[in-house]
Amino acid sequence: ESYEIMTGNDASLPSVSLDTAGNGWKTSVISNRRAWIGNVKMQDENGDTKVFGDTMVKSRVNKFDSFTINNRVDVAIRDGEDIVKLEEFADRILQFKHNTLYIINISQEFEFLEGTYKYRGIVHPGAACRTGYGVAWINENGAFFFDGKAVTDLLEKGGVNVLNQSIWKNFVNQYSMIGYDPKGKNLVIVRSYLSSTSENSGDIYLYNLVTQSWSFGNDKFGDTKKSNFAIDWDGDLIVARTDE
Secondary structure, three states, rough: HHHHHHHOOOOOOEEEEOOOOOOEEEEEEEOOOHHHHHHHEEOOOOOOOOEEEEEEEEEEEOOOOEEEEHHEEEOOOOOOOOOOEEEEEEEEEEEEEEEEEEEEOOOOOOOOEEEEOOOOOOOHHHHHEEEOOEEEEEEOOEEEEOOOOOEOOOEEEEEEEEEOOHHHHHHOOOOOOOEEEOOEEEEEEEEEOOOOOOOOOOOOOEEOOOOEEEEEEEEOOOOEEEEOOOEEOOOEHHHHHHHH
């Protein structure tokens, strides 16, 4: 079988390039029977391999492992920011950059930019997660949630701050991360995944999506290095950590 038969792509089109370490993109999601990848290394029109940090590329329908330059989705390029993470919910791609969030509607044949949110970006992939109700993420400006319709700040309720902004900024830093506990319907925010950044790196804030309430936990994860959060086969939120 030829490349064109297997992928449906013209073999002459420039494609995403993988190096010896298998790296071709920094982040990806699956939605609407396509794979979407961001911050890619690919061939340009001249055949030269380059890194396109602010570019997103989609696969053909049901062809999750082949990407070509003609399927670039450039709704927000040359803004000086690289794509940090992609998430999906309700026929939307949430494209997180360092300072800005772009929400891209993919419900129709052609994608279009639905919303641009300044100061709603993230600094590393572990600062955002998908839940059963939407997508949640954190940065020094707040804790945010997208429910498929709107972006809300979880630190506010009825126009009133439920958590003091100065307390939040003292807690959150560039190493903070968030995970979703599907059984308890909780968002878990850990102060730091590195033990060297703070003696209180294991402190957490817990936000319950049902009661919409915050609670604080002292040293719940220990002052150790931690992995990003994941959900195991039994629906439990898990994290790996060192003994150091």
